[in-house]
Amino acid sequence: MATESSSPAGSAGAADRRTWRRPTAFRNRYTKWAVYGAVLALVVWSVASLQITLGRFLSGLGYGYELIDSMLPPETGSEYTLRLFDRMIETIAMAMVATVAGIAISLPVAFGAAENISPKPTYYLSRGIISATRAIDGLIVAIVAVIALGFGPLAGIVAISFKTIGFFSKLFAEDLEDIDMGGVEAVRATGASRFQSLVYGVVPQVVPRFAGLAVYRWDINIRSSTIVGIVGAGGIGVLLQRAYQRYEYDYVAAILVAIIAVVLVAEFVSAVVRRRVQ
Template sequence: MATEQSDTRSWQRPTAFYNRYVKWAVYVVIGAFLLWSAWNMRISPARAAQGWTAAAELLGGMFPPEFTPFKTDLLIQGLIESLAMSVVATIIGVILSIPVAFMAAENIAPQPVYWVGRGIITVSRAFHELIIAIIAVKAVGIGALAGVIALSYKTVGFFAKLLAEDIEDTDAGQMEAVEATGANQTQTMLFGVVPQVMPRVVGLTIYRWDINIRHSTIVGIVGAGGIGSTLLNSFDKYDYDFFLTIVLAIIAIVMVGEFVSTYIRGRIQ
């Protein structure tokens, strides 16, 4: 620190903290918390080493992946169910999301409606899909319907939030011009706002579908249908060969989904 008077003027980047004492105090607290957490969880190199051999054994047991006709049928059934779940959940979720998005756009909705819209989004975002899936399985029983409910529910939080932000970014002039013709509010939305956000709606739908494919492979673990159930079954039966087959298939299908999503979104931007 150049506190003494000197001829050359010095400059320091302004800190994001109040001053450098606060800055170092924050660093010390973070470091101490990290050490305490590690100690608290009894993380030790010995345990890591021990786990390493178990993991190696498990991986060894997985080779070679199994492709018997019976198992392949199971696999394909599970994958198709997962895919179907992702498509249905995306469509239902998007249809539910669009009105919520308009409700949650500050430039359009009156204050009380805005807060209701934001509230719906927050509640939808608050829980992980597995929590919703567990509840849905309790409610409607084991199977794909529970998965569809869980994924649709999560879609609302994601889709409505991002679409609402896009609606807030629309050009007010276009909306105003439609309003000035004597159009009612719904007409103003249809002509002045919807055309502006349409590319975003399509892009987000594809993107969410891509995410829903991934998530549809996991909700089965709590009984909500799809390839996840098959995966858990194989693991519980120590059928590690089939387990690897499923994992590879999931990777493949997620990659395909991501590729399709990237391609379509690239086309409409």
């Protein structure tokens, strides 16, 4: 009898073990191998169409060695160092101004793009703005800004601010959608207006996240401001482009070392501030 009473449970356990399947993205193994084969074929076709060969790669290594040899030691003359310092200060200033301007524009867009606190027309309009600003690469915006505004840091500030809008608005809108609506409803229950509900019910919940995102975007903008200068939009990138065109590779090395140092310091400051505010 004991054997008969225990056998159903054992059979059920065995059945459960037989029917369990490891989760997989493909229900059919033929579909899985077909997808893998298609991806492999696409990679092979891409390599062949781009004419990537081992010989070309090895010859590039030889040229790279010659380039590195011509870059060492980096140029440290007083005149070169002074120009480098001036351009680096301009780069940091560009990043700061662009971050403040971009975030100032991003705030209303982010609040409008939060589905839980904004009406549908405003939500869709704000999401469209975010998609548009994220779709265009920063260098393309910098080229257009240089054509419209001329060479100099103003074009770089416009380009970096434009990219800040898409980045900051999207992430901050997602944080706004994750807030506890109970606090907002409690503020509304006191007879507060929509604006007062935002100020006293929403803002206190997102201030730490706002500060962390702002510092993180400033860190990114430091790096971006070194790149937009390559197309004439101010900053250290302008100096890098000129040094490269003049074959002053030792000065190029000095500029790269300065860029890496500033980016590392900015990243360290960003990490410390974000850790403290969050």
